[in-house]
Amino acid sequence: MSTKVLISGASIAGPALAHWLGRYGFEVTVVEIAPALRGGGQNVDFRGRTHLTVLERMGVLDELRALDTGGSPMTFLGPDGRRILHLPAEFAGGELEIPRGELAQLLHRHSRNRAEYVFGDTITALEETPRGVRVAFRHGAPREFDLVIGADGLHSTVRRLAFGPEQRFVRHLGYYAATWQLPNDLGLPPGSLGLNVPGRLAALGGDHRDPTRAGAFCLFASPELSYHRHDQDQQKALVHRAFAGLGWEAPRLLDSLRDTPELYFDSISRADVPSWSTGRIALLGDAACGATIGGMGTGTAVVAAYVLAGELARSGGDHRTAFGRYEALLRDYARGCQKGGDRTGPFLAPRTAAGLRVRNGLLNRRWILDRMLQLGQEVSSVELPDYGREPSVRVSAAG
Template identity: 45%
Template sequence: MATTSAPTVLISGAGIAGTTLAYWLARHGFRPTVVERAAGLRSSGSPVDVRGPAVPVAERMGVLPGLREAATRVSALSFVDAAGRQVGRVDLGALRRAAGRREVEVTRADLARILHDAGRDTAEYLFGDTVTALRQDPDGVDVDFAHAAPRRFDLVVGADGLHSTTRRLAFGPEAEFVEHLGLYVATLPLGGPAERATEVVLHNAPGRMVSVHPVRGEALAAFVFRHPGVAGPDLRDTGLHRRLLTEAYRGGGWRIPELLDRVRGAEDLWFDAVSRVRIDRWSNGRIGLLGDAASSVSLFGDGSTLAMAGAHTLAEELAAAPGDPVAAFARYRARHRALVDPRQGGVATAAALLVPATRAGIAARNAATRLWPAAAALSWLRATAAGAGRPSAR
């Protein structure tokens, strides 16, 4: 390492992956610094699941009780037709008990806040800033920031999401690694409670899905629709996003006309492509990638769970070989790919179930909600419809 004192690590991104990594690196004797473009922890976010390999990580961090306290309390998914009549239903409570699962659903904002609070006293946080340049040599990485003075770190980890600045600076243009999967997703807070306080309500038309999630007292609308890739849609071009949504959902039933009216006047509409990141290597010398920056599986793939599990694994490997980060990054990738690869491979199937392309497909899916075994229903339904999350955009 560049110094004989505790190794310094810059983490770009204060989301799920970045806050978890900062916690565990500090526990292993590193000095983590987290830089986040936003002015503070984000106050909005769709529901996400903490499940499987993330549960023991949360337990060891001591945050599981807080997560359960912040849980959304969703107990069912209801599928409705254009007139609002129920055409399918999944009792999530019964499925959880049948499957013996311990997962918890929380908003992404609550999860990030709880993880940040667990380790905020052992990490430095730089909000309202971002990395602008990275220059590495065999002993460390020199980092330029948009606002802070340049600094040198032993390691840099990009945990800055699907549109990672770290990945662009250290590995190449986004277009080389991000694959559009033929869908777009948008979310919009509705500013009041949902009609059904414990149920997610979903409506499909061919190639389109819209849902209303009760979250925690404030309903959230989510739109997922099939659409060819639009060349370089600007993440800040809300006008373009409104037009795409209006065109895709024009003439729809159920609550779609009302929701489109809200979209037209929305100040906090979030919109992005459903995408998958494929990159052969997750590290370049002393610079590594974590979470969606390395292996996004978009809203269909347990993103928060994988982010927490991957952060814990990366911290373990860096601690096991503090003098050889290249080897540590390689071992982290080998271990974590065993969790990531199956999720990335299942995206097409999940998309077909959540957003069937035909009326026949919708009817078959609705009928299947009454027939699927518990494990299968829980596996895809909770990870997709109830847990659609926001990838980070930097």
């Protein structure tokens, strides 16, 4: 009898794990609270030997290269409209940049024949038993699984139910970010053009696929705010309040925000969980070691999915051994990647005019940019086992 694994979350980490577990012979179910795959969102990037090696072993690297945007250059303007900083495409886009929605669709396509996907539902209770985990759902009937994996993001339901309240593990880093789509009335090319003042960045750029569409990106410094994460009207009001009176194209952005059907809004935060597993339940990706923006979260999630599945297969489904090795292999690596997220807000929108001048002065020097790119390559690299395309062990439900 094969090991039954429930994965919570169908963004990036969940389908990546489903791909590997299905290949290794596990019986996989993925549950996702959204009614369908989520589209939109910022472009995500992969960089360095480790990321590309895992993608190649997954068999998706060539398909992803065909989706590569070529990177997204970033141009920052001052209040007078003059350019104060330009960052080349490779700085933000790494070696491979993909629209987040297209990456999610590709991973779903590669895993759906080996996994059951349940959309529009979520876990409401977890009860570990001597031989498995009894799971209650908001809509579906209760079921029992051998293992449960929380791949459900920074605000993980699995982490809350099995490890404790979110405030115990997630730390606000002083900024909020919002993205949404709007018509490209200005005819902007792909990339990012934005007004940068102390503590705020309002930017937009043309869509890489559809020149009639553009993407907005707004980031602002703020203490932790109180709002409902699933109430878009509240979130839109917070963005309006933060950018009212800014000038430049900010009024155009705010006008488009009013009618957008899909808004991404969240704090820039990081998750630090002392142990990534408890009993038969483990965390993956942002749920375990997330950093909202700039922490190489997408690459880390794909690498972690490869290692977690490989260790479960190598151990024949023995979760005690697999979970321990998974964390031992990746914890230091993930922490190193997370540090980039700590710097994202202060980098994109320094809180003071002096901070803006210092950043611009440094990054207008090409050798400093090159050194930062090199450091990013080094941080995103880790030696990984080669689990082989098909483990020789028989996967079965371990007691």
